[in-house]
Amino acid sequence: MKIVKTSSPGRINIIGEHIDYNDGYVLPAAINLGTEITLELNESADSCTFTSRELNEHFTITLKNLEEYTPGWGRYLVGAIKSLGDKKEKLTGFTCEISSKVPLGSGLSSSASLLCSFIGALNELFELGLEKMDIVNAAVNTERKHVGVNCGIMDHFTSVMGKADHAIFLDCLTLEYEYLPLDLSEYELLIINTNVSHSLDTSEYNKRREECGLALLKLKERYAEISNFRDITESQLAACKDILTATEFKRLSHVITETARVIEAKKAIIEKNFVGLGELLFKSHDSLNLDYEVSCEELNFIVERAKTDANILGSRMMGGGFGGCTISIAAKGKSEDFVKELKGAYKSQFGINCTPLSLGIGDGLKVLS
Secondary structure (H helix, E strand, O other), X not given: OOEEEEEEEEEEEOOOOOOHHHOOEEOEEEEEEEEEEEEEEOOOOOEEEEEXXXXXXXXXXXXXXXXXXXOOOHHHHHHHHHXXXXXXXXXXOEEEEEEEOOOOOOOOOHHHHHXXXXXXXXXXXXXXXOOHHHHHHHHHHHHHHHHOOOOOOHHHHHHHHOOOOEEEEEEOOOOOEEEEEOOOOOEEEEEEEEEEEOOOHHHHHXXXXXXXXXXXXXXXXXXXXXXXHHHOOHHHHHHOOOOOOHHHHHHHHHHHHHHHHHHHHHHHHHOOOHHHHHHHHHHHHHHHXXXXXXXXXXXXXXXXXXXXXXXXXXXXXXXXXXEEEEEEEEEOOOOHXXXXXXXXXXXXXXXXXXEEEOOOEOOOOEEOO
């Protein structure tokens, strides 16, 4: 029987959080931790069995009845099949084995890693003829229509299009992109997992998008020249305080300033101005915490302690928020004392451990066999 194995990575995002669905720019990079999918044809016309090694769970579906019950993580896989449209008619029975090294709920986009690897494997096994952007779009469509997360495109784009040792400067409005060599010289990225994932993440994520959309509509009514978030200036936003709720004003403040910070961050990386880049990360976190309100006590604790350490140039929450990881720029080889002190203080404060993660910058979706 024919066997296909694929791997697609998780991602970090240097800066540009909650901006991909708001027409902005982002600066993500694929990591060297991913999800491996092994697909093998079986002798059935439409019976498919899925097994997760890490969760030690499995379930079976039939392709002719995709509405039957599946476990929580199975929604992603069944939704991915649905997102193939007419191409799913080419599918026959198969077994699927999943093995992921991306920590769940960590803000490293384990869901995009799973989806892109699975859709890529289906593409290879059944010769569906999907291009890379077709895989990206199918993965995004899966999360939006079949999982219920009104996400942007950054995670899935990065998981498929990532390039080793490079960040991606992605225009989420036009999907134009540029690879930036990620050579931090005497500095390095420090990723710390809070090991918490608050239950508000999905509902609040969708709520933030709705709040931004309503605020944009109000500004469009006042300014004919505004067609998307990128058209809004800070002066226009300030002039619209009278028609925006306090919450809407804060949400748009983050969108406008974070988009500008991504552009500055790109310049800082090119010019190797890592002190400036670190300052942008601190400002980004403050905006995410105070204006977008997606941080949490654990994330704030780590960032505030980073602000007191001379070897940390900048730090911020990363991902959807309400838990997950922080990303920091640290002096190479000099973060050990900070991490040791942080671990003790964090455990004392919250009763759980925070975990530094050793990550490299890797390639996007690969067909392994």
